[in-house]
Amino acid sequence: MNVQRIQPVVIFLVLLISIIVPAGAITITQSDSATSTSPGIANGDPVIIKGIATGHPQAGLQVWQISNNYLKVSTIPVEADNTFTYELQKADTQNLASGQYFVVVQHPMMNGQFDVVYDPSSGQVSNKQLGANGMTIFQMSGSGSLQSPAGAQAILQAINSQNIDDTFTTFSFVVRPPATLINPIGDHYVGDQFTIGGTTNLAAGDNLQVEITSSSFAPTKKTTDGSFSGIAKTVQVKTGSDGKNHWSMSVDTSSFRPDEYMVTVSGITVAVSDSATFNILAPVISTTAPPTVIATTSPATVVSTPVPTTTVPATPKSPLALWPVLYAGLLATIILNIKKE
Numbered sequence: 276m277n278v279q280r281i282q283p284v285v286i287f288l289v290l291l292i293s294i295i296v297p298a299g300a301i302t303i304t305q306s307d308s309a310t311s312t313s314p315g316i317a318n319g320d321p322v323i324i325k326g327i328a329t330g331h332p333q334a335g336l337q338v339w340q341i342s343n344n345y346l347k348v349s350t351i352p353v354e355a356d357n358t359f360t361y362e363l364q365k366a367d368t369q370n371l372a373s374g375q376y377f378v379v380v381q382h383p384m385m386n387g388q389f390d391v392v393y394d395p396s397s398g399q400v401s402n403k404q405l406g407a408n409g410m411t412i413f414q415m416s417g418s419g420s421l422q423s424p425a426g427a428q429a430i431l432q433a434i435n436s437q438n439i440d441d442t443f444t445t446f447s448f449v450v451r452p453p454a455t456l457i458n459p460i461g462d463h464y465v466g467d468q469f470t471i472g473g474t475t476n477l478a479a480g481d482n483l484q485v486e487i488t489s490s491s492f493a494p495t496k497k498t499t500d501g502s503f504s505g506i507a508k509t510v511q512v513k514t515g516s517d518g519k520n521h522w523s524m525s526v527d528t529s530s531f532r533p534d535e536y537m538v539t540v541s542g543i544t545v546a547v548s549d550s551a552t553f554n555i556l557a558p559v560i561s562t563t564a565p566p567t568v569i570a571t572t573s574p575a576t577v578v579s580t581p582v583p584t585t586t587v588p589a590t591p592k593s594p595l596a597l598w599p600v601l602y603a604g605l606l607a608t609i610i611l612n613i614k615k616e
Contacts (some may be wrong), residue, residue, distance in 0.1 A: 300326045300479040301336065301382040301444045301563050308482040317372060320361040320478040324446055328353045328382055335359075337381040342374055347418050348393045365544065371450045377427035378446040381434060391430070400430070401542040404438045447500070451476055453547035455483065455522070455540050460553035465528055471538060472523030479514040482543045485524050490535040490552075504531040504555075509543070521601045533557040 311334045316322060328336055331353055338361050340347040353359050361380070383389050390403050391412075398417035403409040413429050414420045421429055427445075434443045455475035463469055475483070488505040508524055522540070533555055541548040 290362060293314055299599055301380055301442060302326055303468050308615065314342050315449045315451060315476055316368065316478060317451060317476045317545060317547070318373075319369045319453060319542075320366050320481065321365050321366060322448055324361040324378065326359055326380065326444070327357050328359050329357050330382075330384070331355075331357055332383050332387060334383050336361075337383075337392075338380065339379040339393075339427075339430055339528045340422075341379070344370070345372070345376070346393075346426070348395070367372055368450060368537070373450055373452060375424075375447055377424060378448075379427065379430050379434075380446070380530060382442045384440040386440060390441050391433045400433060402433060402436065402439065402463050404436075410571050441479040453477060453542060455542070455549045457538055457540060457549050457551040460538065460551060462554040462556055463528060464556050465531055465533060467555075468525070468527050470523050470525050472519050472521060473540065474515065474519040475547070477512050477542065477545055477547065479512050479520050481512045481545060483512065484508075484539075484541050484543055485510055485522075486539045486541075487526065488537050488539070489532065489538065489591070491532070504534065505536070519537055528555055531555045533604050 335350050335352045336359055337573050338349050340349075340352055340363075351359055351361055359380075361378070380391060381391070388403070391400065392403060392409075393400050393415055395416075398415055398420060399411045400413055400415045401536065405412075411432055412510065415426055415429075420426070431443065431445070433439070433468040434441050453476065455473060455532050457471065457473040460471055471485075471487075475481075477483075486505065486507040491504075506526070510522050512520045512522050535552055535554050537550055537552050539548065539550045
């Protein structure tokens, strides 16, 4: 076999592979912020950006974090498996001003050095490929500097320049003051079981303290009944949507007294609080009298017993006068008595 014929082919294949497969690339694969779908976070919540940077650059990656009157440039390492992590801890975000923050992750690519660099002493950004010692291309901080998002856009244009082999990827997030909201609760009765909840811009996994306290919990005299009802629980913020995470807590009012109650939700590690009130009412006791049953008495059936009727014939009147008859009878009696003597 002719080795001289094979050698140019091998060299060509090596060159082809080096063109098709870049020396390095960078991809953000995951972002842990307030939610997996939203870039919004609250002050005091961490921001973790994870990704893959192929080519394993020895210089690591350069991360630009830019916002209004805010600039932070840092270098992070790339692990042996080509993964990287950029983290802003709770202390880092606690005092960040509200607004949008742009993150540019810069890869040095084939020459192994960052061609676009920032000088914190002068506030200038330079292109190291222009001139013997590099050239300042714009003012990033200090007097006359670009403001976000103009500064972020200038960084992207500089890295994307044709005479620079660096590459980049971007990410952004929004910082807002901590907030939590309690959904309307409404009135309930003693013994009811229901769920209270709300929304928040705190990160998923943050803990909230939820307290339900009876309004009767107030300074009282020794002779006064100072008993009250209430519960307290720790709940965890769950991932939501549209930039709003949510929390919830189940409530059993079997041991509650009828009263007005206050719900207070407060952050355990982040300074945030909200409150609302609702009423627990006494159970409804039915006072409806049983229906009155009116007895319907059927009219008594009267059985008529026919009484036999005796017909007494009328005595006909004598045509003679009564006194003459009586006188005649008396006279006849006297005559009979005389004859017997």
